[in-house]
Amino acid sequence: xxxxxxxxxxxxxxxxxxxxxxxxxxxxxxxxxxxxxxxxxxxxxxxxxxxxxxxxxxxxxxxxxxxxxxxxxxxxxxxxxxxxxxxxxxxxxxxxxxxxxxxxxxxxxxxxxxxxxxxxxxxxxxxxxxxxxxxxxxxxxxxxxxxxxxxxxxxxxxxxxxxxxxxxxxxxxxxxxxxxxxxxxxxxxxxxxxxxxxxxxxxxxxxxxxxxxxxxxxxxxxxxxxxxxxxxxxxxxxxxxxxxxxxxxxxxxxxxxxxxxxxxxxxxxxxxxxxxxxxxxxxxxxxxxxxxxxxxxxxxxxxxxxxxxxxxxxxxxxxxxxxxxxxxxxxxxxxxxxxxxxxxxxxxxxxxxxxxxxxxxxxxxxxxxxxxxxxxxxxxxxxxxxxxxxxxxxxxxxxxxxxxxxxxxxxxxxxxxxxxxxxxxxxxxxxxxxxxxxxxxxxxxxxxxxxxxxxxxxxxxxxxxxxxxxxxxxxxxxxxxxxxxxxxxxxxxxxxxxxxxxxxxxxxxxxxxxxxxxxxxxxxxxxxxxxxxxxxxxxxxxxxxxxxxxxxxxxxxxxxxxxxxxxxxxxxx
Numbered sequence: 001x002x003x004x005x006x007x008x009x010x011x012x013x014x015x016x017x018x019x020x021x022x023x024x025x026x027x028x029x030x031x032x033x034x035x036x037x038x039x040x041x042x043x044x045x046x047x048x049x050x051x052x053x054x055x056x057x058x059x060x061x062x063x064x065x066x067x068x069x070x071x072x073x074x075x076x077x078x079x080x081x082x083x084x085x086x087x088x089x090x091x092x093x094x095x096x097x098x099x100x101x102x103x104x105x106x107x108x109x110x111x112x113x114x115x116x117x118x119x120x121x122x123x124x125x126x127x128x129x130x131x132x133x134x135x136x137x138x139x140x141x142x143x144x145x146x147x148x149x150x151x152x153x154x155x156x157x158x159x160x161x162x163x164x165x166x167x168x169x170x171x172x173x174x175x176x177x178x179x180x181x182x183x184x185x186x187x188x189x190x191x192x193x194x195x196x197x198x199x200x201x202x203x204x205x206x207x208x209x210x211x212x213x214x215x216x217x218x219x220x221x222x223x224x225x226x227x228x229x230x231x232x233x234x235x236x237x238x239x240x241x242x243x244x245x246x247x248x249x250x251x252x253x254x255x256x257x258x259x260x261x262x263x264x265x266x267x268x269x270x271x272x273x274x275x276x277x278x279x280x281x282x283x284x285x286x287x288x289x290x291x292x293x294x295x296x297x298x299x300x301x302x303x304x305x306x307x308x309x310x311x312x313x314x315x316x317x318x319x320x321x322x323x324x325x326x327x328x329x330x331x332x333x334x335x336x337x338x339x340x341x342x343x344x345x346x347x348x349x350x351x352x353x354x355x356x357x358x359x360x361x362x363x364x365x366x367x368x369x370x371x372x373x374x375x376x377x378x379x380x381x382x383x384x385x386x387x388x389x390x391x392x393x394x395x396x397x398x399x400x401x402x403x404x405x406x407x408x409x410x411x412x413x414x415x416x417x418x419x420x421x422x423x424x425x426x427x428x429x430x431x432x433x434x435x436x437x438x439x440x441x442x443x444x445x446x447x448x449x450x451x452x453x454x455x456x457x458x459x460x461x462x463x464x465x466x467x468x469x470x471x472x473x474x475x476x477x478x479x480x481x482x483x484x485x486x487x488x489x490x491x492x493x494x495x496x497x498x499x500x501x502x503x504x505x506x507x508x509x510x511x512x513x514x515x516x517x518x519x520x521x522x523x524x525x526x527x528x529x530x531x532x533x534x535x536x537x538x539x540x541x542x543x544x545x546x547x548x549x550x551x552x553x554x555x556x557x558x559x560x561x562x563x564x565x566x567x568x569x570x571x572x573x
Contacts, residue, residue, distance in 0.1 A: 002245035004561075007468065012139065012254070014067065016395060024516055025137060026299045030269035031249065031271075031278040031279055031280045031497065032267070032268040032269070032278065032279045032281070032496065033117060034535075034559055041433045042065065042086075042088055042250055043063065043064070043065050043066075043086050043088050043089075044061075044063070044087075044088065044090075044091060045061065045063050045064075045082065045085050045087050045089070045090045045091065046061060046062045046063075046064070046093055046098060046515070047060065047061040047075065047076060047078040047079075047082075047090065047091070047092065047093060048060065048061070048075070048078075048092050048093045048094060048095065048220040048442065048564070049061070049093025049094070049095055049097060049098055049515070050093075050095065050096070050097045050522060050544075051072055051097075051505060052097065052098060052099040052100065052505060052543045052544075052545070053069075053096045053504075053505040053506060053543060054504060054506065054543060055072060055505075055507070056072045056073055056074075057542060057543040058074075058381065059072045059073055059074065059272065060073075060074060060075045060078065060405060061073055061074065061075060061077070061078030061081075062098060062505065062513075062563055063087070064511040064559075065079065065511075066511075066562050067510060067511050067561040067562035067563075068505055068508060068509070068510060068511055068562070069505055069508065069509045069510070069511050069513075070504065070507060072506065072507060073508055076281045076460070077496045081416065086160040086178075088418055091569060093515065096120070096515050096516060096517055096518070096569075097515070097516040097517075097522065097546065098159075098505065098513055098514070098515050098516075099246075099484075099488070099505070099513060099514055099516065099545075099559055100489065100503050100504060100505055100512065100513055101246055101247065101248030101249075101486040101488065101513050101514045101559070101560070102245070102246050102247045102248065102461035102487050102488055102491070102514070103247065103248065103249040103250070103251070103449070103450075103487070103488060103491020103492060103494075103495075103503070103510050104242065104247050104249075104250050104251070104385055104448075104450075104451050104452050104461065104491070104493070105251045105450065105451040105460060105490070105491040105494050106251055106253055106300075106407045106451035106452070106453050107238075107250050107251065107252060107301075107452060107453070107454045107459070108241075108252070108253060108254075108258060108259065108453075108454065108455065109173050109234070109235050109238050109252050109255065109267055109499065110226075110234050110235060110240050110249065110259060110263055110267070111149065111179075111258075111259075111455050112184075112224070112454040112455040112459070113231075113233070113234025113235055113236075113237040114147055114234045114235075114364065114456040115149050115195070115237040116204070116229075116234075116237050116238065116241060117234070117237060117496065118137075118141075118147060118148070119131060119133070119134065119137045119146060119148035119149070119178075119307050120148070120149060120150045120455070121134075121148055121149065121150040121151040121178065122149075122150030122151075122152070122458075123150075124150075124151060124156075125155070125156070125158065126156050126157055126158060126475075126569055127153070127156050127157075127158040127245060128158070129167075130151050130162065131162060131166055131167075131169075131170045132516060133144070134170045134171060134176070134178070135170040135385070136147065136170070137285065138170070138171045138172060138174060139405075140288060143174065143225075143386075144174065144175060144225060145174070145175040145176075145177065145178070145192070145222055145225035146174055146176045147177055147222055147223070147225075147226070148176070148177070148178040148179070149178070149179040149181070149183075149455050150179075150181050150455065151178055151179075151180060151187075152180070152181040152308065152422075153180075153182060154308060154416075154425060155422075158177050160415050161180070161187050161209065162178070162208075163187070163191065163208055164187065164188065164189055164190050164207055165190075165207075165209060166206075167187065167188070167189040167190075168189050168190050168191070171189060173189075173191060174189065174191065175188075175189055175191040175192035175195060175222070175225075176188060176189035176191075176192060177189075177192055177218060177219065177221075177222035179219070180308065180309060180457060181306075181308065181456055182305075182306035182308045182309055183258070183306070183455075183456060184211060184215070184305040184306040184308075184309040184311050185209065185210065185211045185215060185306075185308075185309040185311070186209075186210055186211075186215050186218055186219065186223075187208045187209050187210075188208050188210065188218045189208065190208070191471060192207060192218060192221060192222060192306070193218070193245040195221060196217050196218055196220070196221035197217065198210050198214045198215075198217045198218040198221075199214075200266070201213050201214040201217050202214060203215055206246070209534070211267055211305070211309060212311075216256075216257050216292065216478050218418045221547045223259075223351050226361075228266070229294065231263060231266065232266065232270060234272070235266075235267050235270055236270070236478070238250075238454075239270075239271070239274075239277055239279075240274035240276070241459060241565075242276075242277050242459055242556055243276055243277055243558045243565040243566035244558070244566050245459055245460070245461055245555060246399075246514030246516065246558050246566075247277055247459065247461060247463060247558070248277050248278065248512045248513075248514070248558060248559075248565075249277055249278040249279070249280065249449070249491060249492070249495070249512075249560075250277050250278070250279055250280070251279075251280045251282060251299070251449075251491070251494070251495060252267060252279055252280065252281050253269075253282050253299045253300040253350075253386070254281060254282060254283055254284065254295070254299075254300075254472045254547055255282075255284025255285050255299070255300050255301070256284070256285050257284065257300075257302060258284070258300060260286070260331055261283065261289050261293065261505070261515070264281050264283060264293055264295065265293055267279060267281070268294070268295075275560070275563050275565050276560070276565050277529065277558075277565065278560060280296070280497070281293060281294065281296070281435065282295055282296040282297075282299025282350055283295040283296070283297065283298075283299070284297075284299055284300045284350075284352075285296050286299040286300070286349070286440050287341055288343070290347065291345070291347075293404075293482060296348045296349070296385070297338065297341075297342045297348065297349045297350070298338060298342070298346060298349040298350040298351055299350035299352075299384065299386065300350070300352050300386060301330070301349070301350060301351050301352060302329045302330070302352045302448070303328065303329060303330045303335070303352055303353045303358040303361055303362055303386075304326055304327060304328055304352070304353060304354055304355050304357070304358035305326065305327055305329070305331060306354060306428070307354060307355075307389075307416075307422065307423065307426045308416070308422055308426070310324055310326060310417045310426070311326050311327045312326045312350070312354040312355035312358065312389075312390075313325065313327060313328040313353075313354075313355040313357040313358040313361070314326050314355045314356060314357050314390075314416075314427075315355075315357045315360070316358050316431075318426055318427065318515045319425070319426060319427055319428040319431075320425055320426055321426075325357065326355055326357070326358075327398075329359060330351075330361060330363075331361060332361050332364040332365040332368065334365070335351065335361060335362055335363070335364070335365025335366065335369075336364075336368045336369050336372075336522070337405045337502070338375055339365060339366050339378065339381075339383060340368035340369045340372055341375035341379075341381075342380045342381060343369060343373045343377040343378050344373055344377070346380075346381070347381065347495060348381050348382055348383060348384065349381065349383045349384070350383065350384035350385070350407070351383075351384070351385055351388055352385065352386045352387060353385050353386070353387065353388060354387045354388075354391065355389075355390055356390040356391070356395070359385065359391055359395050360395070362385055363395060363398045363402070366383065366401065366402050366404065367398070369572050370402060375402075378402055378403065378437055379402070379403040381403075382403055382404075382447075382493075382496050383397065383402070383403075383404055383493075384404065384405045384406075384407055384494060385395075385405070385406055385407070386406060386407040387405050387407065387408070387409065387412075387453075388406045388407070388441075389408075389412065389435050390431070390434070390435060391406075391438050391440075391441065392434070392437075393436055393440065396440055396441050396444045396446060397444060399441070399444070399446050400444040400446050404495045405444065405446070405447045405448075405449060405493070406441050406447065406448050406449070407449050407451055407494060408436065408441075408448055408449070408450060408451070408486075409451055409452060409453050409456075409457065409464070410438065410450060410464050410465075410467035410471070410483070411452060411458075411460065411463060411464055411467050411471075412436060412453075412457070413435065413436045413456040413467060413472055413476075414463075414466075414467040414470070414472075415457060417432065417435060417436070417471070417472035417473070418472040420555060421472070423435050423453065433472075433473050434441045434473070434476075435473075435476075436471065436473075436476060437476050438468055438477065439471075439475060439476050439477060440476065440477050442478060442482055442486075446509065447490060447493050447494065448478075448482075448486040448490050449486060449490040449491045449493065450464045450465070450468065450483070450486045450490060450491070451464070451491075451496035452464065452488040459486055462546075462548075462552045462553065464483075464487055465483040465484050465487050465548065466522060468482075468483035468487075468546045469483050469484035469548055470548075476515035480524070480545050481524065481545070483544070484542045484545055486505075488503045489502070489503030489504060490503075490543060491503070497555060508562050509524040511559055511562040512513045512558065512559060512560050513556070513557055513558075513559050513560060514558045514559070515556045515557040515558075516546070516554065516555060516556060517553060517554040517556055518532060518553045519545055519546075519547045519550055519551055519553075520546070520550055521547070522543075522544025522545060522547075523544050523546075523547050524542050524544050524545070540561065546562025552566075555568075556568045556569045557569045
């Protein structure tokens with residue numbers, strides 16, 4: 001939620017092997033949900049489509065052998081291959097597009113699943129509409145505790161959040177917990193506040209509003225009402241929804257401030273037992289728990305909060321709150337200790353840092369850690385910075401030197417950027433225009449991994465690519481190719497799981513891909529119009545992508561290491 005636990009990836013398990021144990025080092029850890037063999041056939045030929053492959057930009061067919069891509073090539077070669085008796089299944093693509101599957105590199109699975117089938121206020125256009133939505137939800141779903149998310153007071157004409165008294169009236173006295181869209185502040189009903197004692201804890205703002213420790217107390221009390229069965233159903237719902245969007249892997253950002261160790265453990269167990277997108281787990285707590293879970297250390301380890309809640313740590317005070325610099329939850333000494341322990345243990349650490357002052361803290365701690373354990377160990381760990389929205393040129397250069405990965409959310413710019421957006425209100429026009437410097441980070445060699453931070457913004461991989469290309473600040477925009485790479489290969493790189501070729505469709509790479517029905521021709525889009533004409537020339541040999549100005553492609557099939565996890569395709573044999 002603008003949060004962060006750290007994740008670790010590793011080489012895929014040997015064929016037929018079981019999953020790794022929780023005590024394994026992060027560099028040996030495989031994500032939950034990887035299937036060692038195809039459940040749908042040994043050798044499958046996909047033909048008559050368009051295959052997005054750098055090795056063969058104009059390929060029309062692909063052969064999958066168990067869990068690997070065996071061949072990518074032309075229609076003529078595919079026709080000859082149909083005579084090969086070892087090809088057990090032929091899938092007619094009918095001009096569909098085959099691409100590497102997406103990775104969402106920062107999500108909160110249980111909260112997202114509950115929002116998918118619960119009270120999501122992100123579409124409410126006013127405070128009054130949000131209260132009406134709450135009242136309607138309570139009428140249709142009587143419950144002792146109501147969980148909701150997604151309200152954004154900066155988008156409402158009333159320009160304020162609801163009060164406890166308003167929740168009490170709308171919910172007829174039920175216990176209510178409504179998280180702000182960024183997940184760093186909430187408003188709770190009188191019944192819930194009385195039950196959990198949040199009013200007596202640091203961070204209680206009065207009138208039902210809470211942040212910091214009071215928010216954690218209220219959130220824990222609210223989520224304690226969710227049964228194990230409901231949590232598992234929510235997690236299944238998210239995995240199925242993600243698969244239908246062409247997402248093959250998700251990075252779960254767990255921690256004591258956003259979920260629980262049991263929630264993460266159960267999610268990883270579910271992903272190991274049932275086919276679906278792979279799950280990389282990050283735990284923003286103690287090292288021992290992270291190792292026992294087989295998770296990365298941190299990820300959503302909070303250095304600060306969010307801009308919307310005035311809790312992101314800033315060098316210069318908020319424009320709309322003079323004198324307020326936000327809240328730094330960790331200092332450089334704490335970051336140093338985490339990075340040293342993680343680097344020496346071969347673990348990957350991750351930190352939530354939205355404000356520029358928070359990023360200073362992360363960089364200072366990481367540089368001191370590199371002096372202690374050696375830069376080579378820090379580089380090998382590939383530590384992460386989540387969100388990283390206010391990085392300047394000097395900070396970006398420091399990130400590149402340390403080999404830090406940036407987990408970024410282009411949808412944040414789409415939602416809150418621009419001259420009339422929340423960023424401008426909080427920071428002023430100049431600082432707002434410099435937010436989310438995606439192009440500068442990519443140009444400096446910082447690995448970018450696109451994500452949604454769901455449920456803060458929805459799972460929407462093509463929307464994320466589009467938002468990165470259509471950045472409110474054109475100089476910060478990515479080309480479509482760079483954005484697509486950050487949304488696919490970037491996620492595997494962020495999880496340190498790219499050593500086997502994940503994220504690229506070439507012979508020998510894992511058979512993890514999505515099949516798309518696309519309206520219109522494929523194009524090559526870049527921010528610079530001077531290059532567009534050359535890039536769309538077939539002689540350039542550049543694999544095209546769907547036109548981002550058109551409708552989103554429809555996902556017809558998602559395959560994770562040879563196993564079909566979402567399917568709308570007809571097959572022939």
